Amino acid sequence: MQRSCLVKLPTISSGEGVYLIDKSGKRYLDACGGAAVSCLGHSNSRVKDAMHSQINKVAYAHTSFFTNDPQEELAEHLIANSVGDFSSVYFVSGGSEAVEASIKLARQYFVEVGLTEKKYIIAREQSYHGNTIGALSAGGNLWRRQMFDPILLSGNHISACYSYRGRLVEESEHEYGQRMANELEEKIIKLGQQNVAAFIAEPVVGATLGAVPAVEGYFKRIREICNEYNVLLILDEVMCGSGRTGTLHACEQDGVAADIQTMAKGLSAGYQPLGAVLIGNKIHQTICNGSGMFQHGHTYIGHATACAAGLAVQKEIQELDLLKNVALQGAALKDLLVEHSKEHPFIGDVRGRGLFIGVEIVQDKTNKSPFLSEQKIHSKIKSMAMESGLMVYPMGGTIDGKNGDHVLLAPPFIVNEGHIEKISTMLIDAISLATSYKK
Secondary structure, eight states: SOOOOOOOOOOOOEEEEEEEEEEEOOOOESSSSSHHTTTTTOOOOOHHHHHHHHHOOSSSOOOTTTTOHHHHHHHHHHHHHHOOOOOEEEEEHHHHHHHHHHHHHHHHHHHHTTTTTTEEEEETOOOOSSSHHHHHHHHHOOOHHHHTTGSSOOOEOOOOOOOOHHHHHOOOHHHHHHHHHHHHHHHHHHHHHGGGEEEEEEEEEOTTTEEEEEEETHHHHHHHEEETOOOOOEOTTTTTTTTTTTSSSGGGGOOOOOEEEEEEEGGGTTSOOOEEEEEEEHHHHHHHTTTOSSSSOOOOTTTTHHHHHHHHHHHOOOOOOOHHHHHHHHHHHHHHHHHHHHHHHEEEEEEEEEEEEEEEESSTTTTTTOOOGGHHHHHEEEEEEHTTEEEEEEOOTTTTSOEEEEEEEEEOOTTOOHHHHHHHHHHHHHHHHHHHHOO
């Protein structure tokens, strides 16, 4: 069954490097990794061999009876290469589950230390943290929430750090970032410090805003506020993490570390469903010395085959030094798109870090007004790109959940200069066709 009744999709047949191939033999340059997932491209031999080896031993054993070597080894690898004071990793099957676990973990931590009134999670407008009820409740994307609003938990949101649209003319980027960060302090005071458990944010906002990084100093101020008011900082790196921005953890470039950090997507590169929660030492030790157990669980946590795939992916990234290529090719792609944007009347902004780049489409570059939402420009761009053999990840509702269009690019870490040039040229052609622009 296809995920939409409105379109008939081609059937995938195989994958090869940065390309996917459908049953008719048509090749598609995967410039988005599906949804920023396929960071190693397709058919990586090392990862496939690791999965086969684990399946030949034991594919799965429930973690209430056994631990397994891939789980333990991957946890050790992630902790050794983390940027926070982490001492434990909780493996799940994807990003939504990782966020759900993080929210529950924050709540349990404060119960364990006797601060039982701490229950509220604060997030940002135009954020996306997953599609389960808890994760969707935390997220701030109005379109995603609207259908399910009557059954969602109450949410608490502050403004996004979205400099392209939010910064005042008279403000420096730093001043803007401090103003946005200080909204967190105001929200905590309004809700009552004794009631706020955590603040969750993506270091680089992915699907809903299109690769929007925070401005310099924003997250350092956020970290200060969380420390001052005894609020846990949850950094959601499901989409922007695992090397996607050019450093293993996106938050490295902001000079901060989380109390709890989520990972998924690029963690196992799509070879198996896998997510993870990095747990701060103070949280881990509090639970170990208290109830002794995180009161949460899923059937497939710590899945042996999934963790074997994830470990192989992480070793491949590390041993091939692919993060250098992410930084190099990401800078090249961004430069090409910025050059195109100077001439193109409908490209308002090019932003992002590493191989995580967003292109915002506008009807008027002077006043940044969007196309009418009914025109579905983002959808047209995707269709035009697919027709030409390019996969991109566009989204509507960039500004407020309804208005605005952007295209997200997240190609595999193995792309080369030739691929980058093709992505740039083909994307600009697709945008021009979708907007009926002719030179």
